[in-house]
Structures are given as C-alpha cells and as structure tokens.
Amino acid sequence: MPEIVIDGQTYEFEGEHKLLQFIQDLGKEVPFFCYHPSMSIPANCRQCMVKVGQYVKDKETGEYELDENGEKQIRWFPKLQTSCNLTMSDDMVVHTQETDDLVKRAQKDNLEFILINHPLDCPICDQAGECPLQIQTYKYGPEGSRFEVKKVHKPKRVELGPRVTLDAERCINCTRCTRFTQEISKTHQLTIISRGDKNYPTTAPGETFDDPYSMNTVDICPVGALTSSDFRFKARVWEMNQTPSIDITNGKGSNIDLWTRDNLILRITPRHNEDVNDHWIPDEARDAYKLFNENRISRPIQKLDGEQILSSWNNAIATFNEQVADTENDKILIIGSPHASVEENYVFSKYANLLGIDQPVFTPNMEEGKGDGFLITDDLAPNTTGCKLLNFKEKKASTIKKSVENAELVIVLNDHLLDRNVLSQEDFDDKFVIVFATNHSDTTKAADLVVPITTAAEHAASYVNIDGRIQRTFPAKETKYSNRRLDLEMSEGRLDRYGTNFDNWRTEENKVDCLPLWRFMAEVSDQSGVDVVYNSGREIIEEIAGLNEAFSGVSYPDMDDNNGIQLSIEGTKKTKA
C-alpha cells in the first residue's frame, strides 16, 4: 500500500487523495481559506503551503538512495506547495508548519498579506467568534503589522440581494461564494469584478442575488464579507447555544443547527450530512426560525359563546375527555399531520387504537413543481413518509371533506387545513373541533379547543424524509415546563458553562406555555383511563421500533450516531440530490 510521511509519521493510504483533506481527516491541521470539500479547488488563497518532497529511488535497482547518515534521501520540490490541490503519491514526504520553519514563515507571510487590506473590524463584525481568518490569524499569523500605508477602500453595506449583505473590504477573494453559485446552486449570480486588490464579488450590473440558496454563501464565507441581512448585528455567536435539528419546511429533512439566545431561535444554519444536504440548505429553511418564536400559541384556548378565550390546562384536559366521551366512536375523526413528528402522530394512532376508533387520516401538503431536484421538494411537510409508514389513511382534499362531514368531533394534529385550503370554515360548522397546534392560524381560529404543543425546536422527535430517512431533533428552546439545566437533551452553551446567573439572563416571556403532545395525552389518560402515557419521544420511538416493521431497530442513540437512519422500506427509494 502506498505510504506518505507527514511530519515524521508514516501513513498508509489507498486511492486518490488531496493532501489537505487527508491531513484534516487525520485530525491534524493546516490553515486554509479557499478550499471547500464540496467545491472545486482553486488554490488561490495560498495559505495551506507545505514543504513536499519525495524519497529518491535508484532507477535501476528500485532501492532507496541513502545519504551519508544512512537516511533515505529526499528530493524536495523547488517551491512550497499548496496542500489543497496536491495529489498524494507513494513515498511522499511532507513537512507542515508543525515541523518546518520555512512553512511556518510562509503561512505567516501569507496571513500578513491577507490582513493588510482587511479592515480588522472584528469588534463590530458578525463573523467574529466563528471566523476562520480570526482564528487562524491568532494561531498562525504575525504579531503585528508592518503595513504603514493606506488600505484599499471598497464598497461596504452592499445589499447584494434580499438576504445577503456584502462588505467588500473584508473580502479576501477566496471565491468560495462565486464557486458556490457556479457549482452548487448553478445560478451563476455572483462573480468577481475588478482586478488585483480592488476586486470583490458581486452580481452583474442591475441584477440581484436572489438565488434560493444564497445564504449558504454567508456560511462558507471565511470572513465577514458576506453576512445575513436578517441576522446582522442580532447576536454574538459566543452568546448563543447551537442545537442540532431537522429542517421542517419541506420533505428533504435537511440537517440544521438552531442557534438560540434568551430562548429565542435567532438563526438556522446547515449541519453537514453528506447523505442528505451536504453543507447546504435552502434560504426558506433559514427563514423558518421565525415560526419558533413568533405568533406562538401560549396557553390553551377555548371557545365560549362563539368567542375564543384563553383557558387553562385543566379545562382543556377536561373538555377533551368530555368531548370524546360524549361522542359516538364512529363520529370521531382524528386527522394526523405530515407536519408533525412520527412520535406525535403515533400517540394519536395509539389513542385511536385503544379507543377502538378508526386510524387517523392525513392529507399530504404538496405543491406541484416547487421541487428543484436539489434540496427544495414538492412536499411542503417534513414527515409525509412517516405518516404513510404509520399506516395513516392518505386522503385527498376532496375526500377528507367527506370524512369531516360525517364526523361530530374532529381532532386535528398540527395541520393548518383551512389555511392551505383543504377544508373551509363551513366544514367545521356544527362540529366540535379540537386543534393541536404550535402557531396561530385561520385553522386554530376556527377551533373550539386549541391545545398549544411544542415545536420541533422544543422537543426531541423524529421525522422521515421523502427518501425514507428517519432523523430527529433536539430541544433547543425552553418552554414554561422545561429547564435547560435539567434537560440533558438540551445543548450547553458557553454562557451555560462559564457564565454566572447574571450573565445568563432569560426573559420569561420568551418561554411559551405549551406541552409536548405526549405530555398532554398522558394527562388525558390520567383522567380517562385510556392508557397513552409517555414521558418522552424516546420512549415512543422505542415502542414503535418494536411494533412497526418499517421502524425496526430504530432508536435515538442510533440516529445520533449515524446522523439519521435510512429505513429499508419499499416504495421509498433513496434519491440522491
């Protein structure tokens, strides 16, 4: 097997490797800016310089040539090499900054060059704290600056598009953003203009950067040149907690991170998963953070004399049980939801089962032609496949009307059927309608009882994407009834770990008065005796895994270890984006 010697250590390798990626995969480090594993390699930042040589072999005997000390002779490349685009070969010898002063010097020289025209405005820059330039300058950069002449000035605060703002002075011209629009989103909206130290990325004259994936350029920008117009100046990264989650705006189930501070989700960024979304998410997925903060239902709502008023949990539970008890079994209709998790839907299916009524029905939420074959799908819901796998009866908009017509009690799980024109106000006339929901909508306005439940940002629950992959969320945000310090599922941020109580302020209003659906149903069981008592999504998925073949072997630890599990089910072929 071919071997490479890096900083005196020998490694075997197979197949074609680029040196920088190989070094990274070993858990070692060489600084870089322009390289990105999912895009072409331009080798233009010149930061990842290393010294490279080759052991010399005698051409005839094939034996290594030795120097006077009996060591293998090395023929060094005449110049330092950029490791990002260097293809590894057998008998290669590499010295990184760890072992070679020339390499160390070259990397420092390069950072000196990068910084001369950089504004060094970290204190007011959004990227500070998660900035490769800042981090690598501290590690590998020069101590001071020898630059005593005038910096180049370029446009600042340029709105490239509706969602991305450019500060051209901060740009180090790595071309990651332009390569992204050329190679990944393929809209070709960005290019570098001007020459030399005057150049910066922008759109063609008069054009706007409205790429549906535009904000990924903000993530991959290694400096603060491209920032999110929405998130700009909202928070410092070190004040936030980062929680892994799943995008719920479409059927792809892109892996994301939720960033919280003071119990509000402030931004959503992609989380790498090469089987689903690689490093990217659509801009729509980022905008969804508002759903978790705004327009939330807090405390149950009941209709009194035709008017909705805030109620109490005790009233809500009692009303729910009364309505179920007072209605003939065949007049109860439970509508599950592709917008709700597997766990939530299952709780209803179990409840229906114990009650001896029909399995819940559901209506997929599709928009024909919306999908782009990449990360945006026709399916507007995150868990359509999950509903199918739970054997929920799929109803078209036209047939579900009929089912509602025959029912007297309609229980709707987090699906805004009125808002998406599946049902209309009249369909609910003379029915008792109970809606479990996270946000206010026309549908909740039409309900007789509205039960506020947790969002994907407040509970741990799983979703099956259109490719049949089950992935789960973590609680990122506290409700009135959860506590970051007690819930071990919740991420610990820098302030949780190091801050005092006075640093880690929390605004009580930002906590929503809602319950996970299973907690509510456990309370219902307590009074009605119908046994659906679960403490967590974890318990529910364990039960499903034991009962439903499609989910066999599925568990949270397994999902966590493998970034989700591909279910082996017929009819849900895995399609790679």
Next chain:
Amino acid sequence: MSKPDWKNFEPVLIPDIPDLDQIKNYEKNGGYSALKSVFTDNDKWPDSKSVINEVKEANIRGRGGAGFNAGLKWSFMPPADGGPRYLACNGDESEPGTFKDRKIFEYNPHIFIEGALIAAYAMEITTIYVYIRGEYKSYIDMMEEAIQDAYDAGYIGKDILGSGRDIEFYVHSGAGAYICGEETSMLESLEGKRGYPRVKPPFPAQKGLWGRPTTINNIETLAHVPAVINRGAEWFKGVGAKNHPGPVLYGISGHVNRPGVYELPSGVPVLDLIHNVAQGIKGGKELKAVIPGGSSTPVLRADQLDGITMDSDSLRTVGTMMGTAGMVVMDEDTDMVDVLWRIAHFYHHESCGQCTPCREGTGWLEKILLKIKNGEGEVKDLDLLLDLTTQMEGRTICALADAAAWPVRHTINRFRDEFEARCKKSVHALA
C-alpha cells in the same frame, strides 16, 4: 564565445521586402513553400512526428519570455483521439518594453500563419486561435485580412492542399489585461471567462481550451518555424548563440537615438545593440542601466554589461534573463526610484487578484515605493521591500508575482545608493 556576425545577417522574419503582408508578395518570395513541403512531401516528412523532431532539434527557445524549447513543448501533446485539439497563439504582448510581435502582424503576417499551420499539422491540431491584445486594434484587422487571404488561397480550411487535413484559424481580441498574456489565463479569456491563471497540473497539453489538449506558443516563436522547415534545424542552430539559437526580434526602446525592432541573431553584445544598432544614447549622454527583456527582467547597471551578449547563458551570469528581448535603455539622468515605482505601479494595476501574495503584495510594493519617491520613505522601508519580494516569489499560481518582485529586488540591490538617498535621514545629529 564567438560574436555572431550580426552586421551581415539577412533578416528572416521581417526582411526588407515591400508589401510582404500581401499574400501574393509573400508567395513570390518563397512564402508557404514550407507549408506545401510539410503538407504534401511525404518523403521528406513521412509523419507529423518528423516535423516535431526537426523543430525540437532546432531548439527554438520560446520568444515569449520563458525560453522553453518549442519542439519539446509540441511533443508533450498526447496522441490524437479524434476530438478537437487547439493551438493558441499568444499575441497579447503586454510586457512593458516589448513590441516585437506587432512587427510580424504588420509586416509579415503570413510567416506567422504559415508557422502556426505547420505547428497545427505537426500536433494534429484542428483549430488555431491567435489571441491579440485589444489595444492592437489595427493589427487585429490586419490579421483578420491576412487569415482570410490564406483561407482563400486554400492554406486554411478543409482538406488543405489535398492533405485531407482540416484546420480552422480564428482571431481573438484581448480586452486590455496584461494577465491574459499568461498562457493559462489566456485560455480562460479565450473561453470567455475572467482572466485568472489556471492551477497546473493539469498542464494545457493535457487539459487546455475547453478541457482539450492545447499548445500555446508565442507569435515570434511560430514565425520561426517556416525557416526551420525550409533551411533545416542545422541552419537555425547555426545562427547566433549556441544554447539560444536563431534570429531574434530585439525591441530597443528608451534613451537611444534609433529605437525600434531589429531582427538580428541571438547573442549580440548588449553594448553593440545600444551603441551600434540603436546608434547610441540620445544627446551623447552616458548609459546608466538596461532592462534586457521586458520590465520583469532584472535591470543591469552599465558597469555590468562588458562582454554580455543577448542570450540566456550570458545574461544569467549577471543575474538577469533574456525575457522577450524588449530592451529598455536608460541614460545617466534616469531616476531609478521613479523607474521602479512606475514598474511596480504597472504590476499592481495588472495583478489579477487571484492569489493573495500577488494581489496584496503588488499594491504594498507600489505604495512603499511611492512613499520613497515622495521623499517620505525610510531606509527600513527598503528592507521591508526586499522582505516582501521574498514573501511573494514562488508562492503564487502564475509568475506575475515573480515578475513584480524581481525588478523591485534587483533594482534596489543594484541601485541601493539612489534609494537610500531618497529616504529620510533616520539618524539625526545632536545639535
């Protein structure tokens, strides 16, 4: 080393024949005979390899600056696979002090066309592009006319001279960027993209224009090919300096009485070129310095020039290069600080901005030099300049950073007194 007999040299590329740019006159004077020989004389040229070997043997050192053996470069092309293959002819000619290819475009375009067609034949190339700098508007028109004439005469197009070979020939105009004279950024520019040099490997012979095998040659280099075919590699090797043979177009500019382009053998003594060919320094002044081959080649002091001839071996002994043989002659009144600032300004303006050391370094160099030029520099700035040249050299994708760094380093080293004299005093006498 014996001096070449340059006084009796008969020019080949730009001979003293009126209206040679007309195809009829070119043909009358033996033009396109090399092409006919290569395309039709199967006994003399049994295969394309035999042509490459002859050119390789002649050792035409690339006239664009790098000085690489053209025939050897041709031999790097992979075997033909039926797909398109390209010859990209580099007429971007933007290096300050260089103005030789324009003479070929103007006075003898067909010798270049003929050479390019022979090269295309030898490498089984299907399409030729000639990339001409955008400022050469009239030469672009002239080349288009000349190419059309050659099409009409049947030297370009389908089934050339009944050989069964099809070759297309296009003119492509540059848009005013020096960097597009760098061979791989010229390919990018030809493809309609931003002129960023490409990372090598892959080399153009493997993956060039649109990912296909491509060879890039300078205009003058290709113009030498017909003579090599007609008179043989031995003749070519016999002209001028041993390791850098053949006629050379010397472009002499600056403070001389007769600036211009002169076709002479390689290896002519630098002082002969200045004092005899260009008829001495204007106004009878003293010679101070010479830039031998375009602004990026290290400058020479007058006292370094004794016995130095214009070929790579001799120039290397005084730490400079042949480059494009575009000599810039400077008299005793020349301010070297101003000269260097102007050169640094050029490279700052022309850096494409792709690689960090060049993008940032060229600007920094210019700004410090401006400070010194304005009398605000300090001696430590000179050392910073030298430091920066080390930080730039050899650390970028293409050679522009080197081209920007060399003149700074060598001009300061060779004229340090002048630079120090312009700096502020860093030591002040006590009262």
